[in-house]
Amino acid sequence: MGTRGVSGRRPEAVFPLGRAGSPRGDGGRGTAAADEREPTMRTEELAELGQQLRVDAVRAAAAAGSGHPTSAMSAADLAAVLLAHQLRYDFDRPDHPGNDRLILSKGHASPLLYALYRAAGVIDGAELLTFRHDGSPLEGHPTPRLPWVDVATGSLGQGLPIGVGMALAGQRLDRVPYRIWVLCGDSEMAEGSVWEAVEAAAYEKLDHLTLIVDVNRLGQRGPTREGWDLDAYARRLDAFGWHTVEVDGHDVEAVDAAFAEAAATAGRPTAVLARTRKGRGVAEVEDREGFHGKPLPHPEQAVEELGGVRDIRVDVALPPPVTARPATPLRPAEPPRYRIGDEVATRDAFGEALAALGSVRGDVVALDGEVGDSTRTEAFARAHPDRAFEFYIAEQQLVAAAVGMRARGYLPFATTFAAFLTRAHDMIRMAAVSEAGIQLCGSHAGVAIGPDGPSQMGLEDLAMMRAVHGSTVLYPCDANQTADLVRRMAQLPGIGYLRTSRGAGPVLYGPDEAFPVGGSRLLRSGDGDRVTVVAAGVTVHEALKAADLLAGAGIGVRVLDLYSVKPVDTEALEAAADATGCLMTVEDHRPEGGIGDAVASAFADGRPLPRLVRLAVRTMPGSATPAEQLAHAGIDADSIAAAVRLLVGAAVVR
């Protein structure tokens, strides 16, 4: 963006009421004169600011040829009052630890946010009009390419659960009284993720969290279920334990009072339910259907109707100084070490390694979806109760809270069953857009869990996590490998995923061995190897057994432990292909999107490919023991050995 036109401290900042009867062009910032002024704006000034935001939203969308100006216009007065009277934010220091946070959950109303930035003096009129243009950080929906945007929005219903994560961080970790303001639309109140957050926020008594609902009664294709029935929303929020305030969202004085009431309410979060009109201020579109998500039909007339371009600049209040909290003294614990040959489940090693990581890094936090006893996150919770968070059975909230805590500088590990992470797929996808390097662990992977059956089996998680932009996907086969990978996850730049297993398996590696991300381990090899079996997790053990079986029959096979599924060890796979000509992948996962696909993708630059054979879970499992499940899926030692024999016998491989 351009340089800042106003100093960070802005003791001299002004309120030059730049009203004009007609558009005056994109005049920019006005002149900052050192007027004496009231600490707060007068009612008519607030109303003027609201009109400025509308005008700017209309102009931005007109310049872009797309966008959602009418959705911005309904919330303009709410945003004006928030910026002028409530938000405490140092635009020069977006990382100021005392800053309030504003999340525009209705991300499609992005022109409103950018109009706020112009009013705050951090972008100018020319920059505003780059909205939605190639290369502009003023994207169609807000992303952290702008320094004042903490998390991307645009998938509705995510702002509040992310705000819960931030507010929890403020309350229990930072212990700084910043406020989280979430501005959402009425349509998105239908998303279940909102109600997961509503419950969590009340339960955790997040009184520094305020939800502002812009009840403009019109969704994308027509009216919402509740229309302008503010009471309907209030009854629900109240029943969950929230304080609620109903208000005319275009009465700036009433809005001002409502926000003050929210800020003054202790012991529970507040929702300000604001009755508004979509497209407010322009008769041609106001409260009319058919104008969602498009520029106004006659933007110049609309700007005129709204009173023209203004250059009001708001002196946004700075956050109060924050006293650095003394760092919680850490009591470093040794990372777990396991003896080769002992039977240990990787989920157990995960829990112990995470607890150990937390003992040397105070920024590590652990988030549980009411399965901490199964995923073993409970080990962390026992060691670091102050940094353990319980979200009950609400996986969307679980992952969204991780995003919020990451935005506040923490390193969250969020864990549930691999199968149930699918519940939060959209939050994970959006976390990548938010550049939020959260760490996820999915336990109970694959058919190997045994009798619980397919509803509990993570069989699609590798496909889901590989396709996340910038993700790292790890799948350890033993306890020491797990412990090492957990340490490495703390260094990842993007989203990390660790897949753990329910059942115990023998420890294969020593406690001091290193497992770099992007690597692999050759566990068996000989000169006459005819196939390389590429396995990970539970299938590594099956592959080793198969190699023993085949060695007895004089057939040599290599076994490669592909613990890093993404990035994948291209070099090792190429070497294995060169040496044995044929690769056989074996995975406790669906055939699509997992290890087979990852291995194939290593040969995607036009070089000759090896022969590939894939063993994966191709049927719908029922209940059975783990050993039976692996056999039925055709990924146990016998199946691997049989497949190799078939290839060798058919002389398909040399």
Place this chain on the structure above:
Amino acid sequence: MGTRGVSGRRPEAVFPLGRAGSPRGDGGRGTAAADEREPTMRTEELAELGQQLRVDAVRAAAAAGSGHPTSAMSAADLAAVLLAHQLRYDFDRPDHPGNDRLILSKGHASPLLYALYRAAGVIDGAELLTFRHDGSPLEGHPTPRLPWVDVATGSLGQGLPIGVGMALAGQRLDRVPYRIWVLCGDSEMAEGSVWEAVEAAAYEKLDHLTLIVDVNRLGQRGPTREGWDLDAYARRLDAFGWHTVEVDGHDVEAVDAAFAEAAATAGRPTAVLARTRKGRGVAEVEDREGFHGKPLPHPEQAVEELGGVRDIRVDVALPPPVTARPATPLRPAEPPRYRIGDEVATRDAFGEALAALGSVRGDVVALDGEVGDSTRTEAFARAHPDRAFEFYIAEQQLVAAAVGMRARGYLPFATTFAAFLTRAHDMIRMAAVSEAGIQLCGSHAGVAIGPDGPSQMGLEDLAMMRAVHGSTVLYPCDANQTADLVRRMAQLPGIGYLRTSRGAGPVLYGPDEAFPVGGSRLLRSGDGDRVTVVAAGVTVHEALKAADLLAGAGIGVRVLDLYSVKPVDTEALEAAADATGCLMTVEDHRPEGGIGDAVASAFADGRPLPRLVRLAVRTMPGSATPAEQLAHAGIDADSIAAAVRLLVGAAVVR
């Protein structure tokens, strides 16, 4: 399962009070004597039945060595009363159109369901004890392998939204007064999907839907947020417009009255909130933590404490006769036809084709997530308003309702943006376990949508949908192809997915061409072709332009339209590989899990592979025009041509 021990009509059915002071083994069904009896059970008989269900749950889990008996025991009295006094169900005719439906949303309490089946006389004691054994349909969590289970459960929070779909089918499609009974746990009330359903059910006035909440206050790893505070649940449900009844869940008389009140309540759904004790009846485990999801420590003593094995058999009421509703007369409309060369978006063709399909098939229903104007589902809604369902912005409910309607025999097409289908990933995964062949359409695929930015772009949907068991994944590039594929989706045995595009593109194919599932189309080919470009959707058009560019430079390339991403046309890919040696995939999707992986998977049987090069979306897009987006992602015509030139110039390809 074994043969039925009791006739379907059972006019002679009995209530042989098989109480015994100590375990009597797995005695089976008792003797069916033709006693005269009251039409309803006496209080003490109901209580005895509850004890029988507990005993059977304990025995089943003990025989399995795993399972969740304590979760079954808390709900046993609720289930007993339901079976004996409320459920109208013909176990001989699970497809009886008048049958009530029972969904055990807390699927881990499956032994309770199987104990009900024994009490109903449709499985015997020996069968009960096959619980969780290899090959037994009595799986760890219920699946439709049992004829009386409509939908799989086990991923919490899905029963109610599926029940909403069934109840809507009853109310608006079947117009048969069957009741939907959903038994759920208190822990799962934290899932947002439950609240999406709570809102939908009240809004739609689904008075034939009853939610029974087994409030045993204990989750998996400890107490729930609300404990036994029934009022907390009641306030919330009431605020959404439900009728609620609070009851002691072990007082069978009170439960009986509560269910009767639910059945008699008109105009809104009813929730029966039942205070219960986990592990009820066995002091060692009752209301104690640490006994979730495991067999009782001393099952034989427990059975004794519960009064021993009983052989009570319940004469389940048959549904009232259903008068066949005259089929709604259809007014067949011609499927849409598009002229080659016209510019038409595939989303437009989808809407028109779906409307046409609905005009010849009365079982087709369309479900919208408040984006019908964008996805073009609105075309169906206009043509067939009685079969169009609006779920507002609640994608989990959207897909779960499709599962419920499918279970009632309809063919649902559920549609939203491809990006937002990720919100329902868990519901889609579970739909496969439910064997529910729902059809999904995701619009606004890829970076080609343009300025709206990454939050709105489906870039991971192919990966998600390919990994769904038994799925079909289709991605048309023109309007006539889309229309043909929509017709074919109606014939798919499993879950189908159609990916559509926002922008218009030229019609390439004639209106009478056929596009079989699993096929592909060779759009360009010549003798000297050096590379085959494999494209789908928007990249087909880019590939054709690239082929023109390259032809000008004397470089021949084939263009293959891979409209069927799963199953993939192995034969055509092999032929292309034979002919040109090198395949280049080009996709408007992340590099993982999509077309590149699908093409590679076609060469997974050990045969030699072609050289593969993959172009895909490897960066995080911002806002830009569609053309700019395709260029930035490196998947436009120029990028394809440049990549081919590089390969040819480097002599990587012949």
